[in-house]
Amino acid sequence: MARLLDVLREEMHLTGTKEGCGEGECGACAVLMNGAxxxxxxxxxxxxxxxxxxxxxxxACGDQLHAVQEAFLECGGAQCGICTPxxxxxxxxxxxxxxxxxxxxxxxxxxxNLCRCTGYQKIFAAVVRACESINExxxxxx
Amino acid sequence: xxxxxxxxxxxxxxxxxxxxxxxxxxxxxxxxxxxxGVTVRSSVARGRIRGIRFGEGIPWAEFTIVTAADIPGKNxxxxxxxxxxxxxSEVINHPEEAIVLLAHPDRYLLEEARRAVQIDVEPLPAIxxxxxxxxxxxxIFGEDNVFKSYHMEKGDVDAAWAQADLIIEGEYRTGAQEQxxxxxxxxxxxxxxxxxxxxWGSLQCPYYVHKALIPLFGLPAxxxxxxxTETGGGFGGKEEYPxxxxxxxxxxxxxxxxxxxxxxxxxxxxxxxxxxxxxRTRHRTGVTRDGKLVAMDxxxxxxxxxxxxxxxxxxxxxxxxxxGPYFCPNVRVHSRAVATNAPPHGAFRGFGAPxxxxxxxxxxxxxxxxxxxxxxxxxxxxxxxxxxxTATGQLIKEDVNFNALLDRAFRESDYHAKRERFARENxxxxxxxxxGFASFMHGAGFxxxxxxxxxSVVELEATPEGIVRVLAASTEIGQGANTIFSQIAADAxxxxxxxxxxxxxxxxxxxxxxxxxxxxTSMVVGNLVETAALSLKRTLLDxxxxxxxxxxxxxxxxxxxxxxxxxxxxxxxxxxxxxxLHWDDKTYSGDAYGTYAWAVYVAEVAVDTVTFxxxxxxxxxxxxxxxxxxxxxxxxQIEGGVAQAIGMALYENVVWREGRMANGQMTNYIMPTAADIPxxxxxxxxxxxxxxxxxxxxxGELPMDGPAPAILNAIENATGxxxxxxxxxxxVLMEAMTExxxxxx
Numbered sequence: 078m079a080r081l082l083d084v085l086r087e088e089m090h091l092t093g094t095k096e097g098c099g100e101g102e103c104g105a106c107a108v109l110m111n112g113a114x115x116x117x118x119x120x121x122x123x124x125x126x127x128x129x130x131x132x133x134x135x136x137a138c139g140d141q142l143h144a145v146q147e148a149f150l151e152c153g154g155a156q157c158g159i160c161t162p163x164x165x166x167x168x169x170x171x172x173x174x175x176x177x178x179x180x181x182x183x184x185x186x187x188x189x190n191l192c193r194c195t196g197y198q199k200i201f202a203a204v205v206r207a208c209e210s211i212n213e214x215x216x217x218x219x
Numbered sequence: 220x221x222x223x224x225x226x227x228x229x230x231x232x233x234x235x236x237x238x239x240x241x242x243x244x245x246x247x248x249x250x251x252x253x254x255x256g257v258t259v260r261s262s263v264a265r266g267r268i269r270g271i272r273f274g275e276g277i278p279w280a281e282f283t284i285v286t287a288a289d290i291p292g293k294n295x296x297x298x299x300x301x302x303x304x305x306x307x308s309e310v311i312n313h314p315e316e317a318i319v320l321l322a323h324p325d326r327y328l329l330e331e332a333r334r335a336v337q338i339d340v341e342p343l344p345a346i347x348x349x350x351x352x353x354x355x356x357x358x359i360f361g362e363d364n365v366f367k368s369y370h371m372e373k374g375d376v377d378a379a380w381a382q383a384d385l386i387i388e389g390e391y392r393t394g395a396q397e398q399x400x401x402x403x404x405x406x407x408x409x410x411x412x413x414x415x416x417x418x419w420g421s422l423q424c425p426y427y428v429h430k431a432l433i434p435l436f437g438l439p440a441x442x443x444x445x446x447x448t449e450t451g452g453g454f455g456g457k458e459e460y461p462x463x464x465x466x467x468x469x470x471x472x473x474x475x476x477x478x479x480x481x482x483x484x485x486x487x488x489x490x491x492x493x494x495x496x497x498x499r500t501r502h503r504t505g506v507t508r509d510g511k512l513v514a515m516d517x518x519x520x521x522x523x524x525x526x527x528x529x530x531x532x533x534x535x536x537x538x539x540x541x542x543g544p545y546f547c548p549n550v551r552v553h554s555r556a557v558a559t560n561a562p563p564h565g566a567f568r569g570f571g572a573p574x575x576x577x578x579x580x581x582x583x584x585x586x587x588x589x590x591x592x593x594x595x596x597x598x599x600x601x602x603x604x605x606x607x608x609t610a611t612g613q614l615i616k617e618d619v620n621f622n623a624l625l626d627r628a629f630r631e632s633d634y635h636a637k638r639e640r641f642a643r644e645n646x647x648x649x650x651x652x653x654x655g656f657a658s659f660m661h662g663a664g665f666x667x668x669x670x671x672x673x674x675s676v677v678e679l680e681a682t683p684e685g686i687v688r689v690l691a692a693s694t695e696i697g698q699g700a701n702t703i704f705s706q707i708a709a710d711a712x713x714x715x716x717x718x719x720x721x722x723x724x725x726x727x728x729x730x731x732x733x734x735x736x737x738x739x740t741s742m743v744v745g746n747l748v749e750t751a752a753l754s755l756k757r758t759l760l761d762x763x764x765x766x767x768x769x770x771x772x773x774x775x776x777x778x779x780x781x782x783x784x785x786x787x788x789x790x791x792x793x794x795x796x797x798x799x800l801h802w803d804d805k806t807y808s809g810d811a812y813g814t815y816a817w818a819v820y821v822a823e824v825a826v827d828t829v830t831f832x833x834x835x836x837x838x839x840x841x842x843x844x845x846x847x848x849x850x851x852x853x854x855x856q857i858e859g860g861v862a863q864a865i866g867m868a869l870y871e872n873v874v875w876r877e878g879r880m881a882n883g884q885m886t887n888y889i890m891p892t893a894a895d896i897p898x899x900x901x902x903x904x905x906x907x908x909x910x911x912x913x914x915x916x917x918x919g920e921l922p923m924d925g926p927a928p929a930i931l932n933a934i935e936n937a938t939g940x941x942x943x944x945x946x947x948x949x950x951v952l953m954e955a956m957t958e959x960x961x962x963x964x
Binding site: 086092093094095096097098099100102103105132133134136137142146149150151152153154155156157158159160161162165183184185187188189190191192193194195196197198199200201 | 228230231233234235236237238239240241242243244246247398399400401402403449450451452453454484485696697698699851852854855858859860861862863884885886890892893894896898899
């Protein structure tokens with residue numbers, strides 16, 4: 078039975094979404110489905126029929142990186158990079174839900190994405206940086 | 220030389236690819252006509268193979284099937300010893316040992332086929348513990364199950380007991396730990412007698428894989444090519460194991476005539492590949508009443524699993540670090556790596572040192588208690604200093620100042636105030652708080668004459684467009700090697716960071732700069748990058764095409780001119796040892812490492828006395844590292860290592876059943892999540908090391924050594940419970956706490 082993850086990677090050749098565990102624990106396969114974050118390794122392809130899917134490939138706007146991606150670069154949020162696509166997706170989803178997340182909200186929002194390299198510190202910093210940067214750009218804030 | 224990039228947190232060289240999902244890891248690659256490959260493994264720990272049966276309902280004629288009989292060269296994974304076969308042929312020595320390889324274009328049918336292969340095994344008695352191995356309950360390796368032993372002596376321990384006012388003994392144990400890189404192991408291979416063997420994959424050491432494939436195929440070195448793809452974490456787990464999976468993919472490619480990709484799923488990766496060596500350390504220590512160490516007698520044993528692999532080297536590092544950063548005139552370390560019927564244990568960040576350092580730092584807290592000194596006062600009376608000798612007799616020539624490191628760590632963590640507050644507030648509280656520390660060191664680079672033996676080489680070449688390419692076998696695995704090499708080269712050449720390109724590690728194109736291990740990449744190989752860059756610049760200066768105070772445009776033009784008129788513009792640098800280092804392999808004494816990073820780590824914990832869960836609330840890491848090359852990357856190494864060590868201390872428990880990991884899933888092998896990790900506050904001190912680039916020391920493994928003993932020292936401070944093993948899971952704490960309560964009742 079094909080999973081959404083398989084359709085993305087093998088049929089659509091969108092290899093940005095990764096398989097880390099195949100059991101919905103690590104979040105490396107995270108994508109946005111109808112605006113909500115899901116582990117695509119747990120989504121039967123048929124369930125994704127007619128859904129709006131946004132993968133890491135759809136986060137930047139052409140050459141213009143998303144604030145989250147810029148922040149990850151600035152703050153050192155990516156080391157080996159394998160968890161990064163899922164982590165970026167989770168951060169984008171988090172900031173859409175909580176534009177000014179508290180520490181606890183950040184930890185919970187990223188709690189479904191495992192990172193073995195960073196110890197999470199610079200990922201938290203990147204989310205805070207992205208939040209600042211997004212809010213600087215909001216109309217009415219200039 | 221102007222430090223325009225060195226010391227600054229420049230953007231990661233391959234960062235943009237990583238944050239956009241464009242970085243290509245091995246499973247992101249596909250070749251035309253590529254087959255998938257899987258491994259059929261033993262479910263038995265030890266036995267004789269009587270037959271292999273291929274079950275009904277599978278179109279076997281469509282499959283490529285490989286057994287040991289198909290190996291063109293020697294059935295062996297060449298590393299140090301020659302005891303590990305590539306595929307088991309007559310005997311099985313551990314669960315999950317590889318026996319049969321299958322390839323087919325259909326990944327799903329392949330998995331069905333794997334389950335349809337039956338291995339008929341006549342079971343043999345097996346052993347699974349250090350105790351059973353030492354007792355020779357069954358002899359499974361050599362004559363006594365010992366892969367390797369060391370005996371290190373300083374002074375006269377036997378005579379020194381008489382000087383001790385008190386002798387304290389203790390036994391400490393550490394469990395296996397899974398590296399748990401988020402990218403599973405994988406390889407793609409093409410192979411045929413005419414062209415040779417090429418493999419692409421997730422790995423740390425291209426030349427290790429290269430060396431292993433040569434005897435496997437009986438081909439000359441030029442016919443083997445190993446290319447590293449973007450690697451999603453290694454931590455040592457991809458140091459030696461990739462030779463096995465590369466061999467397997469290549470054998471299937473050889474027999475099928477098609478490219479073959481093998482990617483492990485998480486369960487297979489967890490149960491079949493290497494883990495940190497479990498250990499048992501016994502300390503017997505003599506001290507005077509005023510807290511001076513007079514004699515240390517240490518017995519250190521590690522469980523190597525079924526084959527020798529790297530156990531002798533892990534043992535070596537654990538042995539050398541076993542007595543800690545203290546001065547003691549009489550030290551004996553007797554160590555052994557022993558065989559059991561588990562999949563071979565292997566490299567994991569720290570490489571023996573986290574195991575022996577856990578023991579000594581727990582033990583010193585016990586000694587302090589016994590002689591009525593605070594843990595810190597006892598340490599202060601014994602910290603090693605300049606002019607004193609280590610356990611191997613190495614004279615410390617640097618201005619190491621442990622008192623200052625300790626002072627800083629205590630200040631940043633508010634140690635004394637918290638200790639006092641917790642002592643007041645704990646009685647009657649359900650959640651008990653505690654704070655503890657560990658002081659330690661980690662030697663950077665290969666031990667003894669290891670770096671001389673490696674004789675690492677780095678080359679640089681300039682293009683007509685004025686881009687300078689660094690050719691090295693060192694692999695970017697997340698630590699920032701590409702970035703660091705670029706910073707070093709850019710400053711040495713006096714050009715922009717963006718003018719440096721790091722060549723993909725490919726044994727067909729880069730020289731052997733040694734393996735990406737042992738905290739050596741920035742310090743040893745980075746130094747070679749610098750000398751090669753200076754040499755390339757010197758070539759241009761000497762040609763008259765460039766003057767010293769030149770602009771970047773002038774540099775670019777000089778490159779083009781040089782190449783047009785004189786040919787390739789290249790330079791080469793080979794390792795030379797720092798002067799004055801002497802190591803004796805026979806007596807295991809002398810200068811073990813060129814330098815050490817020194818550290819004090821403080822952990823604050825909360826222990827729930829109802830659920831028996833311990834959590835780290837705050838963590839302070841203070842270390843002296845020579846020189847910080849890239850502040851964000853350096854802190855990233857410490858933070859990442861501390862997080863892994865928190866896992867090692869509290870959460871990461873491998874459950875063994877007859878030599879097999881029973882909890883091989885991320886659901887039930889727990890690594891720390893974003894919700895579990897406390898703030899990790901990192902502080903660097905700098906005492907430049909003369910033989911590291913701009914004074915830098917290696918730091919990749921250092922952060923793995925300190926957290927576990929600091930955390931357990933904190934748990935003891937919080938609860939009064941003396942736990943001598945890790946992981947200190949709730950089950951372990953519950954047993955210790957109810958035992959204590961029972962004893963008091």
